[in-house]
Amino acid sequence: MRPSSRTSRSVGEAGSRAAALNRKALGLLLLDGPLRDLRYVLRTLRRAPGFAAIVVTCLALGIGANAAIFTLVDHMLLRVLPVPDPGRLVLFKWHGSFIGGSSRGWTDSFSYPAYVDLRDENPGVFTGIAARHQESVDVEAGGPAQRAVVELVSGNYFAVLGVGAAIGRTLTPEDDRVIDASPYVVLGYEYWQRRFGGDPSVLNRTIDVNSRPMTVVGVTQRAFGGFEPLSPSDLYVPMAMKSAVTPTWDDRKRRDSIWLKIFARMRPGVAPLEAATAMALPYRHVLQNDLSVFPHDSHFSQRYLMTRLELRDASQGLGGMRGLFAKPLEILFAMVGALLLIACVNVASLLITRVTGRQKELAIRLSLGAARGSLIRLLMTETLVIAIASGALGLLLSYLTIPLLLGMLPYERISSAIPSAPDWQVFTFTGGLALLTALAFGIAPGFLAGRTKLAPTLKTETGASSLAVGQARLRKLLIAGQVALSLLLLIGAGLFARSLHELFAVDSGMETNRLLACSLDPSLHMYPPAHALRLFKDLQSGLRGVPGVLSASGASFPLLAGDNWQNGIVVEGYHPGNGESVNAGWNKVMPGFFSTMGVPLLAGREFSDRDVEGAPRVVVVNEAFVKKFFPRESPIGRRLAIGEGPPNIEIVGVVKNLKSGDLRDAARPFTFTPALQDAQPGEMTFYVRSRRDPLGAAREVRQVVKRLDSSLPVFGVKTLAVQIDETHFIDRLFAALAAAFGLLATLLAAMGLYGVAAFAVARRTHEIGIRVALGADRGNVLRLILREVLLLCAAGVVIGVPAALALGRMVESQLYGIKGSDPAVVAVAVGVISVVCALAGLIPARRATQIDPMAALRAN
Secondary structure, eight states, rough: OOOOHHHHHHHHHHHHHHHHHHHHHHHHHHHHHHHHHHHHHHHHHHHHHHHHHHHHHHHHHHHHHHHHHHHHHHHIOOOOOOSSGGGEEEEEEEEEOOOSEEEESSSSOOOHHHHHHHHHHOOOSSSEEEEEEEEEEESSSSSEEEEEEEEEEEETTTHHHHEEEEOOOOOOOOGGSSTOOOOOOOOOOOHHHHHHTTGGGGGTTTEETTTTEEEEEEOOOTTTOOTTTTOOOEEEEEEEGGGHEEEEEETOTTTTEOBBBEEEETTTTHHHHHHHHHHHHHHHHHHHHHHSSSOOOOOHHHHTHHHHHHHHOTOOOOOHHHHHHHHHHHHHHHHHHHHHHHHHHHHHHHHHHHHHHHHHHHHHHHHHOOHHHHHHHHHHHHHHHHHHHHHHHHHHHHHHHHHHHHHHSOOHHHHSOSSSSSHHHHHHHHHHHHHHHHHHHHHHHHHHHHTHHHHHHSSSOOOOOOOOOHHHHHHHHHHHHHHHHHHHHHHHHHHHHHHHOOOTTSSSSSSOTTTTEEEEEEGGOOHHHHHHHHHHHHHHHHTTTSEEEEEEEEESOOOOOOOEEEOOOOOOEOOOOOTOOOEEEEEEEEETHHHHOOOOEEOOOOOOOOTTTTTTOOEEEHHHHHHHHOOTTTOOOOOEEESSSOOEEEEEEEEEOSSSOOOOOOOOOOOEEEEGGGGSSSOEEEEEEEESSGGGGGHHHHHHHHOOTTSOOOEEEEEEHHHEEEHHHHHHHHHHHHHHHHHHHHHHHHHHHHHHHHHHHHHTTTHHHHHHHTTOOOHHHHHHHHHHHHHHHHHHHHHHHHHHHHHHHHHHGGGGGTTTOOOOHHHHHHHHHHHHHHHHHHHHHHHHTTTHHHHHHHOO
């Protein structure tokens, strides 16, 4: 009899429900194991809070340090411009000869006429060729003028980059056609938020840029900070308005003045090599046009025409600052990587000890039918929980550390370009690092747990594993590696610390104590040259009258701030060799400059109030200048020319060599001319020598400037000592971070050695009891334990010293005055790690001497 359709349907539905229940039960069964392991791990970690705190803290310190340094690496070295398809952007560079003239850049800089030629002769491989130049300006917008960073841009700048506006519009080619006819400005998004509170009514508002009224026509899209991400721009002004931004120099018509950065966007399907080949002919036309304006002899002309154009990847924008930070950040990243490895080794060693203590438990689980895979899964669950907790704490530590790192950077523009709060890249990196560390420190304990032998372990009363000897050997191997890595970081810390000491012990040629620096630039406020020079004289006189001030003077280019301005010179009676380039450093200084700075005058005189415009032109030179050009005669009364032309500037004085750009500067010929003879005076940095704390005079200095012109902003107020620290911040950063990492690594190594010694005492309690019962001296027991610790230390030193010497060769370019294999540093580091190792083993060793032999024998 055939079943009815209703019955068949009921049976089918029942079968489906049963299958669904079976699948659900199977799923619960599969989930039950991991969930049960997780609950068990959480309970066991709660029962051992000390162990949990130690392992989580160790790993968190390593992960946090890596996350903090990665944040700097990510923003400084890895980020691309936030524009569409940044991989198609290329930066123009040249290789070959320079036509001569003024240089505000080098092989990545071009003249404005060269840019126009290349833009107009675009052979079609680019959607557009754009140019930009960055400067500092004074901006007045309903309050006192404040310093800001402006980017002078060609009219197609935003179109080539593909950057739009958050509100309003960006600049267009129409805004860049007629000189001084487009007083328009676009605000950077961050500057709009910071200076104007994000107020949309700023559109069509007039602000003063260097006292020139300009209309705000838009705000850039969020996250865009200009073509140089590590120096974000506040404002964008069309190139046609350059005279408002740089009133003391124009150079838009000069073919021998290179200052512009040129970039372009390649058309889809065009390769960089193809684009460079297509631009070869237009660039040759540029070179020919240069020679038509500045003719040279046939030899130079042939060499100049061989100068070639090269296209570099510009997806990350202009990387001037990036190049400065690349090598230091790579070294720091390697250091924190070693620190994390030490932390992993330390935690792995602690987990191996923990596995050893749980051998009895693991053997019982096996005897009750548990699979060895489940034991490994249990231990890996524990390592995963520890890694997650460590990653979370490490992320918090990095969040707290990043502002401290940014605070060590002297460049406020960089600090503002790097957010202190972690973003998704940092979250991803930290999460991946936590998982990687879980594998790194969890493999060895899991492997040992999987090799637990059932019968031998259950036979022992204490649960000591038959693998105890193998585990002890593995722990010793890990600790020796940990000591080696710690020694590596200690030697690195010693090298950078000594390098910093040697650098700051250099004679700068000046008395740098009790000097206050402050800067102002009246040329940005429509000051005629004569009025600017009068202001400088009045300000110098006013500063000298401030109570407690001994003297005051100024220089056009601030000292020890990284500036290295130089000019070609012609020296009377000196005949350059074939192909020799005759250059000398240059600065324009106020009267009394050398006495204010504490620079000894070796011959002649320094400048006075009589060395002004219209008076005979004079110059002071340094020792290196005399050594090169007048080695056997007095230079006083001889003449030279700065630039081209007949020598018409009389040498009136000779001063001791002084460092101009930074303390690493080698002595080179240098010239000083009177600032009061400058036909186009610009920025001036005044130096005030005080008999009291120079920062205490800062308020009075500002008051003097305010009395002369309340609209002039004073910037760069700092002591010369602070300026030196800022200029050499990389050396200080290396020394501080290397010392912190070395100290932390040494503490971790001490913890690991303490654990090894304590484990050895616990494992050999019965043996020690027998030795003592048979009459062994307590000192022998102490030496027995310390010997094991010191042997591990010696093994680590044997491994670590060669590795440290190799490291020294890698970082030698970052050192000053010492070699990467400095024997004193290596000896001190070995001594420190040896003492730390001995102290780490001393406490367990002393505990071993207190063992009661009867109690030890009964415990077995």
